[in-house]
Amino acid sequence: MRRLLNTLYVTLPDAYVGAKGETLIIRSDGVKEMQVPIINLESVIVFGYRGVSPDAMQLCIDNHVSLVFLTPYGQFKARITGETKGNVHLRRTQYRWSDNGEQTLLLAKRFLFSKIGNARVSLQRTLRDYPDRVDQDRLKSVLLLLNRQIREINNSQSLDELRGAEGLAARSYFSVVSEQILVNKQGFSFKGRVKRPPTDPVNALLSFLYTLLANDVTHALETVGLDPQVGFLHRDRSGRNSLALDLMEEFRVYFADRTMLTLINRQQIFPDDFVRKESGAYFLKDDARKIVLTEWQQRKRDEIRHPFFDEKIAVGLLPYAQAMLLARYLRGDLDDYPPFFWK
C-alpha cells in the first residue's frame, strides 16, 4: 500500500499560499508562517478563498496534490485538478455499469451493507463500553431493526426498495446517536440529521466532518482513475460527486460520526464552540475548527488490519483502498466488490 501523506489545511484568515522551488510557502500578513515540501503532501485544503499563487497551483498539479477551496464553514467551492489521468477503459466500464440495473443494484447493496453494518458496530461498541450510561433497550431494539434492514436490503429488487430500507435504517440509527453522547447532553442534544444549514451543534459538527470525508473520498477515486461523478446508489446530478457519495457511505459512521462522538465525549469540543446565526444555523468557531482538523488528521494515522485483504494499513488510506478494490471489481479482477466492514 502506498504512503499516507499529509493534508495541509489553510485556515488562517489572511493566508496566502505561494511556491518556492519544490515547497509551498504560507504567508500571513506578508510574514512566512510555514514552508512545506510538496512531496509530503496529499492535498491542500484552503478554507475561504484568500489566495493561492499560480506557481503554487502548478506545483500542486504537477505533483498530483489536490487543491480544494472550501468556505470557512467547510462547504465545497472548487477543486483544481490537472489532466484527467488513468484509464479510459475503466471509466467506460464504470459508465456502462452505472447504466446497468443489475450491476447498479448489486453495488448499491454493497455500499449500504457497509453503511448499516458499521452503524451497527458503532452502537454495539457503545453498548459494550458504557452499559450503565446508555438506554440498553433502546440501543438493542435499534440493533435488531438494523439487522432486519440489512436483510431487507439484501432482498431488494430495485433501487427504490433499497432506498426505502436504507432510509428506515438511517432514521432509526440517528434516533439513538444522542444515546452515544455521554457528556454535555443538554448542549449537544440531537434529534436527527439536519443539513443545509445544520440547526444544532451536533449537526454542524457532522456536516463539517462529512465535507472533509467527501474530499478525501473524491481524491481517492480520482487517484485510482474512477470518475467521482458517476455513481450507482446515487444517480447522476450535475455538479454532484455521486460515486464519492456512494463510497462515503462506508465511512460516514466509522470516520465522521465516531470522530464527532470522540470530540464531544472527550470534552475537546463544547457547546459554546459554535456560533448561532440569526437564521438558526450553527457553525464551528475558528479555534474549534482547528481542534476538529487536528483530531481528523490524528485519526487518519491510526492503523487497522483491513478486513478483506488482511494487511495493516493507515486508517487514512481506507478510502484509497476501497476505491482501488472498486476499480478492481470493475476491471474483473475480483468476483465481487468487498466493502469496508468495521469489526
Add this chain to the structure above:
Amino acid sequence: MISGIQHFAFCQRQWALIHIENQWRENVLTTEGNHVHQRVDDSGFDETRGVFRIVRSVPLVSESLRIRGIADMVEFERQSEKCEETVMLDGREGNWKVTPVEYKRGKPKSDDRDIVQLCAQAICLEEMLGVKIACGAIYYAETRRREQVMFSDSLRLRVKTLVAGMRLLYDENRTPRAEYQKHCERCSLISICKPKWSAKGYSKSAAAYVKRFVEGGEDQSDDC
C-alpha cells in the same frame, strides 16, 4: 512503443498497466533511471570524437514491425571500406558502421528485457538506413560497463513475437491478470497492480466475504 518491449518482456501486465491504462508510479528505481537519462536525452549533445560520431535521442520507426520509439544513442564509427554494414552520413565523408547504444540504470538482467529493446531499435535502424547491424551495446550505470549484444536470428524472432503479443493486447484493450512472482516485489507498479489480489488462483473471494457479512448478521458478537 519500443520502450514498452522491455516492460512486456518483463511482465505483460506491467506493460498493459503502463501502456494501455496509462498508470505509472514513480518509485526509487524509475527516478534513478530518469537521472541516468538526463544527459543521454539531451539531443543537442551530438558530438564527433575521432572516428566516432555520436547522436542522441534518435527517433526510430519500423514499417515491418509497426513500432516507433527513440534510441538513447546511436554510435557511428568511420570505417576504411564500404560494406553492407556501413552507411553514408549527410555532410560527412566516409563510410560509417552503425551501433545502437542503450543506457540502463543497474546491471545486466537475468532475463532478456534489455536485449530485446535494443534489438528492436536495431531492426528500426536497419530499415531506416538500409543497413545491416550485427551488434549493439547496453551501458549499465551500476557496473559502468558496456555489454555487447549480438542480434542473432533467434533474438530477432523473439522481438517479432513480443511485438505481435503487444499488438494483440493493445487492439483488444486488454490487461492480463496478474501472476504473482518473485520479481513482483521489485516492480515499480506493485502498489497499483496488487498482484496478490488478482493473481490466478487467488484464494480470497470477495463474494464469500460479502456473503459472510450478510449471513453472519444475527449472531455477530459485539466484542469482535
